[in-house]
Amino acid sequence: MACSALRTVVLTTRPLLQFRAAPAGALHFSTTTPAAGEKKHYKLCIVGGGAAGISNGSKFGRKLGKGNVCIVEPSEVHYYQPMWTLVGGGVKSLTQSGKAMADVMPQTVDWIKAGAEEFSPENNLVRCSDGTEITYDYLIVAMGLQLHYEKVKGLPEAFQYEGVGSNFSSKYVEKTFRAIQNFKGGNAIFTFPNTPIKCAGAPQKIMYLADDYWTRNNVRDKANISYNTALPVVFGVKKYAAILADLCQRRNLKINYRHNLVEVIPDKKEAVFEHLDTGEKITFPYDMIHITPPMGPLEVLKKSPLADSVGWVDVDKQTLQHVRYPNVFSTGDCSSLPTSKTAAAVAAQCGILYNNLSAIMDSQEPGKKYDGYTSCPLVTSRGKCILAEFDYDLQPLETFPVDQGKERRTMWHLKANLMPEIYWTGLLKGRWAGPGFYRKAMRLGMGK
Ligand code: FAD
Numbered sequence: 001m002a003c004s005a006l007r008t009v010v011l012t013t014r015p016l017l018q019f020r021a022a023p024a025g026a027l028h029f030s031t032t033t034p035a036a037g038e039k040k041h042y043k044l045c046i047v048g049g050g051a052a053g054i055s056n057g058s059k060f061g062r063k064l065g066k067g068n069v070c071i072v073e074p075s076e077v078h079y080y081q082p083m084w085t086l087v088g089g090g091v092k093s094l095t096q097s098g099k100a101m102a103d104v105m106p107q108t109v110d111w112i113k114a115g116a117e118e119f120s121p122e123n124n125l126v127r128c129s130d131g132t133e134i135t136y137d138y139l140i141v142a143m144g145l146q147l148h149y150e151k152v153k154g155l156p157e158a159f160q161y162e163g164v165g166s167n168f169s170s171k172y173v174e175k176t177f178r179a180i181q182n183f184k185g186g187n188a189i190f191t192f193p194n195t196p197i198k199c200a201g202a203p204q205k206i207m208y209l210a211d212d213y214w215t216r217n218n219v220r221d222k223a224n225i226s227y228n229t230a231l232p233v234v235f236g237v238k239k240y241a242a243i244l245a246d247l248c249q250r251r252n253l254k255i256n257y258r259h260n261l262v263e264v265i266p267d268k269k270e271a272v273f274e275h276l277d278t279g280e281k282i283t284f285p286y287d288m289i290h291i292t293p294p295m296g297p298l299e300v301l302k303k304s305p306l307a308d309s310v311g312w313v314d315v316d317k318q319t320l321q322h323v324r325y326p327n328v329f330s331t332g333d334c335s336s337l338p339t340s341k342t343a344a345a346v347a348a349q350c351g352i353l354y355n356n357l358s359a360i361m362d363s364q365e366p367g368k369k370y371d372g373y374t375s376c377p378l379v380t381s382r383g384k385c386i387l388a389e390f391d392y393d394l395q396p397l398e399t400f401p402v403d404q405g406k407e408r409r410t411m412w413h414l415k416a417n418l419m420p421e422i423y424w425t426g427l428l429k430g431r432w433a434g435p436g437f438y439r440k441a442m443r444l445g446m447g448k
Contacts, residue, residue: 145298
């Protein structure tokens with residue numbers, strides 16, 4: 001029943017809008033952006049205009065009205081990054097995954113087109129790269145995370161060679177599909193680093209799409225495919241880990257656990273891994289390699305008083321409020337929230353954040369509690385997907401009244417066609433706070 005309803009929604013979904021780059025020098029007429037170097041005060045300052053920043057900007061812009069909310073964001077383009085799995089897999093184009101930042105910036109906020117360079121929360125102050133100084137009553141930090149290709153010897157230079165790709169950057173994602181298309185057999189390696197990353201399922205989803213592509217194009221018999229992961233498990237949630245380990249065995253995808261990529265030597269087509277338990281260095285020859293880089297907090301946050309001991313914004317895991325500065329909140333990849341970093345998590349967090357920050361603005365206690373909800377659509381081939389959904393305790397928190405551990409075509413349509421629409425027209429407009437409501441409704445109010 002639920003699945004047929006889902007199919008109907010998928011089939012009636014509008015085609016994706018094409019990305020239109022803003023013309024050079026185009027003005028963003030919807031805001032009264034302060035001139036560079038100006039001092040300006042806002043009731044709410046949001047730093048970062050990614051998934052979390054734009055969603056919060058839409059919600060609070062509506063609540064507080066024009067002139068009261070700003071978003072500090074340097075990029076001209078906003079990407080729907082979850083689509084990059086499908087871009088690397090040759091199912092979608094990079095163009096389909098982006099829109100001009102001006103087109104997603106809420107009409108009700110001022111866009112400060114600069115990067116935040118310094119946080120001074122004692123003075124309620126953010127200094128920007130263009131000299132603008134913003135003081136605020138409330139601050140939301142939503143700056144995403146830093147990719148560290150440079151921490152692997154030989155990167156990023158190796159991306160100049162054929163056969164090397166990475167879905168995690170707009171610069172390299174198209175190289176992934178080129179590498180998959182040009183692969184005529186030999187060793188194909190897919191890596192997972194020894195750090196927290198965004199979308200922990202993405203490093204293996206691209207392996208499944210590549211495997212499927214080579215099967216369809218009669219190359220698979222000539223391919224040795226391995227998944228070299230720094231982790232001791234294939235996925236953090238037991239239910240899905242068992243299913244994925246079984247799938248890898250059936251499809252002859254070799255998993256090498258505790259293997260951390262430390263060097264790429266592109267002229268020799270070799271990748272060097274460190275075995276994290278023995279310290280041994282092992283060299284793998286490759287004909288194609290997909291790299292998931294090490295990731296970590298942004299430098300600007302690491303050096304700020306907002307950071308925890310690692311550099312993530314130090315917030316309460318239930319309320320999303322900063323543990324030392326009560327007028328500061330954080331959400332998304334830059335936060336210390338101990339859940340898998342995804343846009344799905346951002347959606348659920350934004351609902352909680354809106355309620356709790358609104359309560360603080362009304363001099364009340366923050367009453368809503370985040371349960372760590374996150375989700376990972378594990379694409380297993382072109383046309384099939386396992387929809388993993390889980391909480392802080394790594395317990396499944398599935399929305400649909402079917403076993404989501406099974407590969408399903410409906411979940412593929414959800415991932416490939418419906419989720420982008422939910423992102424652009426729901427999350428970014430501040431109208432989507434995750435599937436919690438639907439999950440309860442489908443379970444007739446019972447369960448979490
Ligand atoms: P981002 O969306 O990364 O936004 C951060 C923003 O901060 C950016 O706009 C950046 O320009 C800005 N910024 C950076 N520095 C500064 C500064 N100094 N000052 C001001 N602004 C700054 N999620 C899912 O839910 N499902 C998936 O299937 C999925 N698949 C993924 C596959 C891939 C290959 C990748 C790369 C990601 C995937 N994700 C997926 C993860 C998801 O895209 C992120 O978790 C999500 O975008 C996080 O949102 P965010 O707002 O925290 O960070």
